[in-house]
Amino acid sequence: MHFADNIDYPPLLRRPVVFLPLLAILFVALLRADAAHWAMVQPLLGGLSLGGPGANAAVALGLTALIGGNVYLILGLKLRWQVYVVWIELALLLIVFFVSFDLSWEFIRRKLWLLVSRGLVTTLYISAISIVCASVLALAGAIAKLSSNGIAMGIANFYTSFFRGIPLLMQIYIIYLGLPQLGVVIDAVPAGIVALSLCYGAYMTEIFRGGIESVPVGQWEAARALGLKPRAIMTRVILPQAMRVIIPPTGNQFIAMLKDSSLVSVIGVWELMYLARTEGQTEFRHIEMMLTASMIYWVLSGTLELIQARIERHFGQAHVR
């Protein structure tokens, strides 16, 4: 907890008024959902085949007891360990869920290298270039929006309004199909990068603007009073403080961009999603490919989350006791 209270309340889940109704609801839900027939439950039963309505009740009761006991045990752990154990348990549950699909692991192994070496690499470099371009655009847009130049403000306002207001897929089509009408025949990959940069630049303009505005006016005045030049005020005083506010939503944008880059598959770029889709289609194994691609995306965004946490710590130093 962020601000630990010094009064001891009994934890919510330890109170009978709370956990008894919850367990009852869980039991009824499992009973009605016919838990005994779930593919996920079969490995737990260990090949034991039970019949009749009694079996269903027994399975539901067993599962309720299992979940209740599990929660009870976890509540006894230290906070840190509670988080770890819940994470591991949810991950295991997800794996059991996927395994129950009866996937062809041979197919996944055979295609994994292609997905990573072609798809992931393409996704990564498209996202990386777009993220850099979007950040530059966003900084320029934010400064323009906060400036006292009416033309710059107008352009920036129009830009954010237009590119936040129309779907990214349309932007990709407009750039890929529209620019050739003006005589500029642009290839698929550059078209995708331009579209992603423009779209995310527009979102991030607002984030940057909000971040810069969150720095109190007193900071500007103090910096001015110290005789700093406007440029130095921005780079030495305002931006370092704004970064603390800018980083978390920007990290979100990066993760979202990683997944939105899959939209450029419509113009035929062989990125991760495109390959997953087409490879799955050739052998009627699309669930395998979709899950594999999803896991790759997840690992990637997990990595980005870690990086984001580090940067946040760096810029948040002034606010940590």
Added chain:
Amino acid sequence: MGLAGLGLVVGLALGGPARAGDTFQRVRARGALIVATNAGWMPQSYINDDGSLSGFDIDVAREIAGRLGVKIRFETPDWSLMTGGHWHGRWDMMVGSATPTKARSHVVDFAGVYYYSPYVFVVNRKSTVRRRGDLDGKKIGVETGTTSEDYIRRRLAIDDVNAPPVVYSVRPGAVHTYANSMLPFDDLRLPPGVRLDAVLTPEQTALGAIRHGYPIRVLPDGYAFREPLTVVTDKGDPAWTTRIRGVIAAMKADGTLKTMAIRWYGKDYTS
């Protein structure tokens, strides 16, 4: 000026770069033919394990490039982008099993039919449907934007004088359209009638699904219809289209196409 001027400007903007004879010169100067095709359609054209394209369409395209004496490069844009025309010289031709429909003839040129694909109705193995006639009033699934959708909606207009005549047979209760050719098969796996009763699809796709363990069967009473499939070129360069048409006719005459069809489909789909 006024409207006429506007028309002129728009006309110039939309006119495209292809002038007579341009495409062939461009291809020769580049030393390579750029072919648009699909990437997820076994056995027409698909990405194999080592990440390159294979399939019947790919072999046909390679053969055309070989006969033109140039190398080949493939690109895999979205289906609607390829069949929508206005390529702006991005691709020199499309070998992607496209049907020459009337609607498409307004935006692209057809350089010659190279094979015919038969369509069949597929049902769940547990389904009680025995004949095509049993499908009246049922829920039929098709891939959207394809000839199967046009057929089931009774608006299939093929722009090819040699095409076999189309006879509409089923009057569906509801048509469900899907974004790709796989999704209808997944819905067909569920018990009959839950989401779909039948799927209308090319024979090869149906056989592929059965080979990969889908609990479905093909309705036995013959093909629903056979559609011609053509190589496509962009509008605006008739000389180029004629040149490709000549190459395809030669491939058909000397039996090359037949050999390729038997290799990939197990049957002679070329006549």
